[in-house]
Amino acid sequence: MARKGKKAVEAAKDIADRVPAPSPNPMTNLILADIALRTGGALLRRGVEKGLVGSKLGAKKAGRVIKGRTMMQTLVGTAIARIATRSVPGAIIVGGGMLAKTLYDRKREKEAKSDGSKALEKQVERGKKG
Structure with a gap:
């Protein structure tokens, strides 16, 4: 099995050597690769956000919800994702927090549903304006 892996790596290197880069x-x-990946x-x-949100709300409303996010919501989401992906303890803390919030919301289902609906409608309104 190890021999096949080494052969595959060598073949990939050979192909990479033959394919010309966009620029000399x-x-x-490096900049082009960074832009393409981002x-x-x-x-x-x-696409994933629209798919998850759109399954309940519809594609048009999901687009407005995503567009209506505030800068603070975006920054907090980015920071939490970065904490979760940088270390195992960070992933455990973030995952545990998500689990705790989900269980808390399930415990008080009616209140969570109404609070979430109100916040969602505000965000949809922001998305219509922007």
Whole structure:
């Protein structure tokens, strides 16, 4: 099994050596790769968000909810995701917090549903304006 892995790595290196880079400048290639990866990640994230939110609300309303996010919501979400992905303890803390919030919301289902609906409608209104 190890021999096949080494052969595959060698074959991949050989192919990589034959495929020309977009630019002869390695720094330009690094910038292009960074832009492509970030763009792909943003498109994937937007698609997943619309899919998850849109399953209950519909695609049009989901788009408005996502568009209506405040800068603070975006920054907090980014910070929490970064904490969760940087270390195992961070992932445990963030995952535990998400589990606790889910269980708390399930315990007080009626209040959580009405609070969430009100907040969602405010966010949809912000999304219509922007």
